Amino acid sequence: MPSLRMEQSELKCKNGCDYFGNPQWQGYCSKCHREQLQRQRRAANKPSPSSSSASATLPKPERKSEDRLKLTSRSSFSKFEEKRLRQSETLKKANLLKFSMFKKGGSTDDHDHSDKKPEFKIPSAVNEAMKREFNQRFPALAGASRDVRVCVHALALDVLKCARAATADELSERVQGHYQRFLKHMDVSPHFAAADADTKEALIDFVEKHAMTYLHDLPSVVFSPSGTDDERLDARMCERIQSLGWVGAKHLDCKISNDQRARAPLYRAIAELLSMDSASSPGGKLACVRRCCAHVMRLCGAPASADDLLPALIFTVLKANPPRLISNINFVTRFCNAQRLMTGEGGYYFTNLCCAVSFIENLTAESLDMDKEEFDCYMTMPASIGGSSWAAALSLCAELKDAEEQSELVQSLKQQVATIEARATELANSTDVFQKEIEKKVADVLAKTPLEIKPRRELPRFGKFQNIKSSPLIDLDTPPTQEPPERDVPDTVETKEDSAADQSQHTIVPTEITFGEPAKTNILGLETPELQSPHNTEDNWVVKQTNSMELLNSSPLGFTSFDTRSIDELLTPDEFGDNLPPGLSNINYDIDLSDFSADNSAADDLPKPEKDPFSPEGINKDVFDPFVVPKVRDPFSPILESFDQFSLVDSKSNRQSDPFEIVPRPSDPFSPEGLQPEQGFGDAFSPMPVASASTPAQRPLASILDDSDSPTTACLLPTPLLPQQDKPT
Amino acid sequence: MSVSSSRGAAARPNGAPQTKVCQFKLVLLGESAVGKSSLVLRFVKGQFHEYQESTIGAAFLTQTVCLDDTTVKFEIWDTAGQERYHSLAPMYYRGAQAAIVVYDITNQDTFGRAKNWVKELQRQASPSIVIALAGNKSDLAAKRMVETEEAQAYADENHLLFMETSAKTAVNVNDIFLAIANKLPKSESVGGGAAGGGRRLADGEPPRAGGCCK
Numbered sequence: 044m045p046s047l048r049m050e051q052s053e054l055k056c057k058n059g060c061d062y063f064g065n066p067q068w069q070g071y072c073s074k075c076h077r078e079q080l081q082r083q084r085r086a087a088n089k090p091s092p093s094s095s096s097a098s099a100t101l102p103k104p105e106r107k108s109e110d111r112l113k114l115t116s117r118s119s120f121s122k123f124e125e126k127r128l129r130q131s132e133t134l135k136k137a138n139l140l141k142f143s144m145f146k147k148g149g150s151t152d153d154h155d156h157s158d159k160k161p162e163f164k165i166p167s168a169v170n171e172a173m174k175r176e177f178n179q180r181f182p183a184l185a186g187a188s189r190d191v192r193v194c195v196h197a198l199a200l201d202v203l204k205c206a207r208a209a210t211a212d213e214l215s216e217r218v219q220g221h222y223q224r225f226l227k228h229m230d231v232s233p234h235f236a237a238a239d240a241d242t243k244e245a246l247i248d249f250v251e252k253h254a255m256t257y258l259h260d261l262p263s264v265v266f267s268p269s270g271t272d273d274e275r276l277d278a279r280m281c282e283r284i285q286s287l288g289w290v291g292a293k294h295l296d297c298k299i300s301n302d303q304r305a306r307a308p309l310y311r312a313i314a315e316l317l318s319m320d321s322a323s324s325p326g327g328k329l330a331c332v333r334r335c336c337a338h339v340m341r342l343c344g345a346p347a348s349a350d351d352l353l354p355a356l357i358f359t360v361l362k363a364n365p366p367r368l369i370s371n372i373n374f375v376t377r378f379c380n381a382q383r384l385m386t387g388e389g390g391y392y393f394t395n396l397c398c399a400v401s402f403i404e405n406l407t408a409e410s411l412d413m414d415k416e417e418f419d420c421y422m423t424m425p426a427s428i429g430g431s432s433w434a435a436a437l438s439l440c441a442e443l444k445d446a447e448e449q450s451e452l453v454q455s456l457k458q459q460v461a462t463i464e465a466r467a468t469e470l471a472n473s474t475d476v477f478q479k480e481i482e483k484k485v486a487d488v489l490a491k492t493p494l495e496i497k498p499r500r501e502l503p504r505f506g507k508f509q510n511i512k513s514s515p516l517i518d519l520d521t522p523p524t525q526e527p528p529e530r531d532v533p534d535t536v537e538t539k540e541d542s543a544a545d546q547s548q549h550t551i552v553p554t555e556i557t558f559g560e561p562a563k564t565n566i567l568g569l570e571t572p573e574l575q576s577p578h579n580t581e582d583n584w585v586v587k588q589t590n591s592m593e594l595l596n597s598s599p600l601g602f603t604s605f606d607t608r609s610i611d612e613l614l615t616p617d618e619f620g621d622n623l624p625p626g627l628s629n630i631n632y633d634i635d636l637s638d639f640s641a642d643n644s645a646a647d648d649l650p651k652p653e654k655d656p657f658s659p660e661g662i663n664k665d666v667f668d669p670f671v672v673p674k675v676r677d678p679f680s681p682i683l684e685s686f687d688q689f690s691l692v693d694s695k696s697n698r699q700s701d702p703f704e705i706v707p708r709p710s711d712p713f714s715p716e717g718l719q720p721e722q723g724f725g726d727a728f729s730p731m732p733v734a735s736a737s738t739p740a741q742r743p744l745a746s747i748l749d750d751s752d753s754p755t756t757a758c759l760l761p762t763p764l765l766p767q768q769d770k771p772t
Numbered sequence: 773m774s775v776s777s778s779r780g781a782a783a784r785p786n787g788a789p790q791t792k793v794c795q796f797k798l799v800l801l802g803e804s805a806v807g808k809s810s811l812v813l814r815f816v817k818g819q820f821h822e823y824q825e826s827t828i829g830a831a832f833l834t835q836t837v838c839l840d841d842t843t844v845k846f847e848i849w850d851t852a853g854q855e856r857y858h859s860l861a862p863m864y865y866r867g868a869q870a871a872i873v874v875y876d877i878t879n880q881d882t883f884g885r886a887k888n889w890v891k892e893l894q895r896q897a898s899p900s901i902v903i904a905l906a907g908n909k910s911d912l913a914a915k916r917m918v919e920t921e922e923a924q925a926y927a928d929e930n931h932l933l934f935m936e937t938s939a940k941t942a943v944n945v946n947d948i949f950l951a952i953a954n955k956l957p958k959s960e961s962v963g964g965g966a967a968g969g970g971r972r973l974a975d976g977e978p979p980r981a982g983g984c985c986k
Binding site: 240296336340347348349350352353354385386387388391392394395397398401402405409410411412 | 793795797800804805808809830831832847849850851852853854856857859860863864867
């Protein structure tokens with residue numbers, strides 16, 4: 044069935060553009076169909092279409108086919124490259140078409156720039172930015188702002204208008220013409236009267252910058268314009284540079300050292316060169332080139348002349364392989380203000396770049412000063428090798444740099460470790476020395492002061508402790524000779540002591556006083572003997588140990604307890620007879636001892652004595668005065684005032700059996716008993732003044748004493764208890 | 773003679789504003805190591821470093837020279853002197869109003885090269901270009917290989933300015949630039965010369981066929 048078969052040609056676009064057509068688009072390809080539609084629309088709007096419009100649409104396919112021919116004839120390009128180029132080409136055309144639409148609308152004559160086309164306008168954002176920047180940069184020329192913007196508009200419009208029809212060179216001419224016109228306009232216009240030559244230069248730059256920045260972003264208008272081979276040349280240049288990747292500094296006779304430090308400016312130069320592509324105005328690109336060359340100059344070292352600059356720049360270009368190099372160069376050469384390109388630093392360096400590019404393009408074995416065979420050998424080498432070698436070298440450089448940094452770090456760390464080690468050993472040594480010193484010192488000290496284990500401080504052995512004392516625990520070591528007798532003394536309280544015991548007590552007493560608060564002494568009126576009796580610490584110890592009274596006195600509360608009194612009484616006996624009030628030694632000797640023993644046991648009861656001085660004492664006195672035997676009382680009275688009621692009690696009880704009565708109370712210090720005695724004492728205190736009989740006070744005491752649990756009762760009291768009990772009862 | 777030292781394109785003459793300012797592009801040509809850079813550095817900076825230790829780039833410098841009624845601003849473009857880059861020279865001297873061809877009086881070869889440069893300039897550069905021939909290193913008279921008379925004769929023959937200079941001792945350095953400044957036509961405006969050449973550097977007529985943008 045032949046009808047089912049379609050010829051290839053039937054599928055193609057009717058316009059002959061070699062694309063496939065579509066029945067939907069009247070047999071055109073999409074592009075041609077759109078053009079066709081536009082043409083028809085324009086024809087509908089304008090009965091007489093301008094000749095340019097016809098030329099705008101129709102010649103396109105032809106030209107494209109020409110391009111294609113050119114492409115196919117070029118065997119060096121791969122199929123892919125071809126396709127890509129073709130696509131970009133068509134893209135360009137499509138974009139151009141859009142601009143041509145603007146233009147075609149009202150264009151009557153292309154050369155009248157003053158007359159603005161309503162169809163075309165630079166985007167307001169661009170316009171605003173331009174206005175802003177102008178006011179910022181040229182505040183003195185506010186009046187010229189509009190002129191400048193008009194010029195930019197005119198330039199852009201003209202370029203867009205002619206972009207399709209004109210070749211790149213023609214376009215360039217037009218742009219240069221605009222620059223020249225603007226220059227002349229500045230000379231004439233009163234708006235620019237205030238501007239000097241430099242400002243005018245800057246103004247031209249301003250116009251160039253804004254017009255070209257806008258146009259640059261439009262594809263294929265000014266940057267690698269359609270109809271030029273720029274893109275293809277870019278690709279070829281790129282390949283060329285890749286294939287020349289093996290060219291090194293020595294080939295180019297440039298004095299780039301391989302030193303790592305020399306790499307930094309090279310990298311910066313490469314970066315600047317690469318950034319040229321992203322600058323959108325000729326001036327911006329020139330600035331990039333200038334900066335790049337500045338780095339290259341640094342790369343060459345001290346005063347780089349052109350002899351050094353050019354080879355180094357060539358080397359840099361070879362290594363950078365900047366994208367779209369030819370397009371960029373051509374863009375600048377075509378559309379940069381020619382005067383600036385001819386003169387000034389920017390122009391000079393750009394010329395150098397052009398020279399470098401030209402040199403690279405025409406590079407031969409001769410120009411590298413090398414063997415032709417060798418050169419060919421290098422050139423036939425796959426491009427990837429050269430390129431990759433450079434890439435590898437670059438990465439190697441980076442790695443090398445890293446390695447150097449790392450090694451530096453390692454070195455510093457090593458040093459640190461070494462110093463730390465040194466210090467550690469030093470420290471170890473010093474510690475050794477120190478240890479030895481300390482050992483020596485300790486040995487010395489030990490030698491000087493041999494260890495003496497002194498008897499542990501003993502709580503009063505009276506009362507309860509007697510039991511303990513009997514047990515071996517208490518005093519295994521009995522260093523001081525005096526102690527045993529002391530203990531004996533209390534023990535022998537009942538027997539009422541030997542003379543030895545008395546003496547030991549003498550020693551004890553003064554120390555006690557020193558320990559005790561001065562208040563006590565005052566109270567006691569025993570100041571002189573106290574002061575007079577300095578004693579060894581041992582004695583103190585002895586005292587403490589021997590006399591529980593000491594403990595009582597030294598209590599932080601500082602109460603003047605009956606203990607002190609009892610002590611005083613203890614003191615009184617033999618030796619202090621002179622100091623003491625006369626009556627004491629005689630009378631209370633026995634009683635005191637018993638009190639003392641009792642006090643020792645009553646260590647906890649300290650707080651109670653407090654109460655005594657205040658109310659109870661006086662009361663007691665009053666109460667007890669009658670009871671007390673006048674002879675005994677009178678001598679004691681001054682001392683007794685500070686005494687507890689108990690002493691009073693004692694005194695009163697003394698008549699019959701003093702020691703025994705007093706003893707029971709001291710049994711308090713031990714916890715279980717303490718509570719009871721307290722109560723008992725409290726009772727004793729308060730009730731006693733009230734009731735002269737003091738029976739209640741005595742009863743609890745008796746009850747406490749009755750408790751046979753406490754050691755005191757067991758030891759001391761049994762005998763005393765009886766009389767006490769007898770009394771109340 | 774007054775030479776006001778300045779660097780950079782923005783240098784303004786310090787004289788009265790009504791004095792005419794002319795800017796000229798001057799190209800330095802010559803074999804490498806004949807002292808092009810030293811000559812320029814001496815002229816612009818008044819410096820000479822035997823071993824070139826200063827960090828100034830000498831590739832592009834400007835210097836202003838005040839004449840009687842005009843101020844001449846030289847824009848000095850150094851070129852790479854190596855033989856292999858010879859073919860690139862036209863890019864440099866395109867649009868130049870003046871050129872100094874430098875040779876080393878102690879090296880006959882450099883004089884030969886200088887002659888070639890002159891020939892090339894006369895052939896390819898703008899016809900109005902002012903060419904000066906400078907025999908540098910005149911301080912090394914003992915090692916002289918190029919006789920002054922020979923060079924002078926060649927200069928006269930080709931209508932060149934000629935001086936033997938020494939960047940080291942500064943002999944004739946300012947003089948040669950002043951001579952050029954005097955010889956340059958001051959009537960034409962600065963920008964006028966730029967209209968034609970130099971604009972299309974890449975796609976113009978580079979020396980080699982198939983230049984970069986063809």
